[in-house]
Amino acid sequence: MVYPHAYRMEHTETNTSNNMYGLHAISQSKKIKIPPELLKLLQTIDSMKEKFMQNLAKAIEIKSVGPNLLFRNDVQKMVMFVEEWLKVLGMKHEVFNIGTYTVEGKKCRLPPVILASLGNDPNKRTICAYVHVDVPDPKFQKWDTDPWKLTVKDGKLYGNGTGCGKGPLMCWLHALLTFKMNKMPLPVNFRMCIEMMGHANSQGFGAFCSTKKQDFFNHVDFVVQIDGEWIGHKVPCIIFGTVGNIHMEMTMEGDSIETMKSDMNTIFDSMVNERMEIQIPHYSDSVEQIGPDEEMIYAKIDEFDPEEIRESLPPHKRSWDRVRLLINMWRLPSVMLDKIEECTCPNREKKMIRRHFILKIVPRQTLDYVKELVVKHVQRITKEKNLKNKANLKIISAGKPWVENINSSCYSTAKKAILQITKMEPFLIREQVSRETTNVFDSGLEKKLVILPICARGSNLGQANEHISSRCYQEAIKVLVAYMFQVASLKTKKNVKAKSDKPKK
Known part of the structure; x- marks a missing residue:
């Protein structure tokens, strides 16, 4: 169905030629073959389920409230926790002082940023994982469980940072550990960028990253950020834009x-x-302007049910359909x-x-x-x-708003990895929030960015009773491992250049 609205392009009743919004179906099939080396890693992840939860529990115990001076020692504990993991994984890393800020009338050092790397093969693609490991102060929230203790209830993992920050960090670390346990080299070069002020508008982070544009970030092909929620409870999502x-x-x-x-x-x-x-x-x-191809992306998001929010809408919006409501939000x-x-x-x-x-x-x-x-x-x-x-x-x-080309290899690889693991084609969604990090990576560093939510809707990210389902936590680790293989399957820059340099017959 084509919905007529104020920003529709003229004469676009059929598919447009807009490169930003092509048809995004990967395949009629809902299965992608899992090669033996990936299968071995997935089996390891299944066997380590309890251990991976215990590791997450240790991270949750650390009270890393970034901008609060009362928790400064705890932030340092979080830095040491991350460093220990990076050493175990054999990653080269450095902890950077990124400047000062004023808090409670005092001029203080900003919490540090950690940059880490593993592999520097010119024939491999390079991905960079962005993670923040700070959490909000729970004393201003009403928790039903201890926010500093991982609590398992009804198949969900409750704790401050389980879905936003520490959960994503441990997913990446566990994905890398899986390769190490199997004595298998990473199929890509891996970079990691970890900050401590994600809940405080990433103060100082953008300015610091700009100083590393020509070295640490120079050969990075894609930046991956794990954050946000799915639009529903069953189907995984990929975020390709924010307001x-x-x-x-x-x-x-x-x-x-x-x-x-x-x-x-x-x-x-x-x-x-x-x-x-x-x-x-x-x-x-x-x-x-919005064309039919873009509307088609929103029309596929059938887990968004307008009936769930209709009564809370102003009277003039209560008759709107799913697509029109999504367009209005995003x-x-x-x-x-x-x-x-x-x-x-x-x-x-x-x-x-x-x-x-x-x-x-x-x-x-x-x-x-x-x-x-x-x-x-x-x-x-x-x-x-x-x-x-x-x-x-x-x-x-x-x-600034941010939007990425969903037809880029950054997204095709993410979609294939999710389809390979979950057997479901992910929804492509936007967010009705602004993220400072999108400006840092997109505008400042000019890097392709993909945001992968790993939590179902209603996970209370950054709020009281934050949680992630045990299943989502395990599957996220598997998706990240599969994503590395999908990125590795792309032609390297060297091969692409060699092909383009061939003389035409």
Whole structure:
């Protein structure tokens, strides 16, 4: 079914020639043959199930809350824990001081970044695993189990970091250990990039990585990040895009709270309508158009059931179908408004109000252009409406949207590995969140990035009662091993170049 919407390209009732969104079916078959060497590794993973859970439990016990000074010693314990594993695996590694930041009024060193490598064969592809091993402070959450103790309940592994951070770390380490146990060389060159501030917007990480662009990251073909959730409970997913956002604060300072609130409401009423659609002129002009091939990707995601969220939707969205709801979440601009707050003004003779709002940024919208549109709109409305109070805008944070070409070998190999292990073709999904790391790897380092979620929907990543199913944990290790073989099956750069250099007959 082709759904007509505002951003549909004209004359695209059939498949488009857009390289970004080709048909993504791998094969009519749901099976990919498992070669003997891979089968041997998979059998080892099955035999090590209990041991792999015990290893995860040891990681969960370490209270590695990144930005909190009270846990600084625990962060160092996490560094030592990782280092011990890297030594066991025979990986060369180095721990880097990446600068300072201010916390609780004190200037402190940022938690370090660990870079590790195994193999440097020019005839092999090189993949880099990005992992963060920090976790949020659970004292601000209500856990039903001890967040610092791995608890097995109903086939699920509960603990702070099981699905986000420490779980992914142990999946990679166990995948590498499986090769070592079988005295089998890795089919690829492997790099690992581990940080401790993933839950704190990866402070300092991007600037540090830029200094390693020409050495550590120079020959990396693909970056793999394990994070996020599936859109359902059964079918694995691959994330190929995220939204961006601009978090802004508007303040007004004056003598009358009521007058300022009235002026601020006038500005926001002109900016957003009753349906929370952005009314700023030209705001959506640059939004990337959506064609039928892209809609087909979303139409295949049948584990997303609109009925589960329909009652929570605003009235005008309750009749929308699955595809339209996914497009609205992942591909169209929107805004989220906080309430107007009264706050203390530095000048006690005056009063101040403020309001935070977050603008969703989607592909082909640029941060600078959107910022400029918002500022000019506020200035124009202030002048046209002859408002008595001047609005001041401040950028709290900003992140660009990210999208990857799903037809690239980075994705074809990931899809095949998942299909090979799970016998299911993964859904291709986007996220309604902004990730700092996508900007680091895509824009900063210019590397192909694939994000592989290993947790089913509702795993509470980064929240109270975070968990991952025992089955997902085991299968994730298998998928990573299979992924290395799939990447190794690609033609090397050397072979590709030799073929292209052949004279034409």
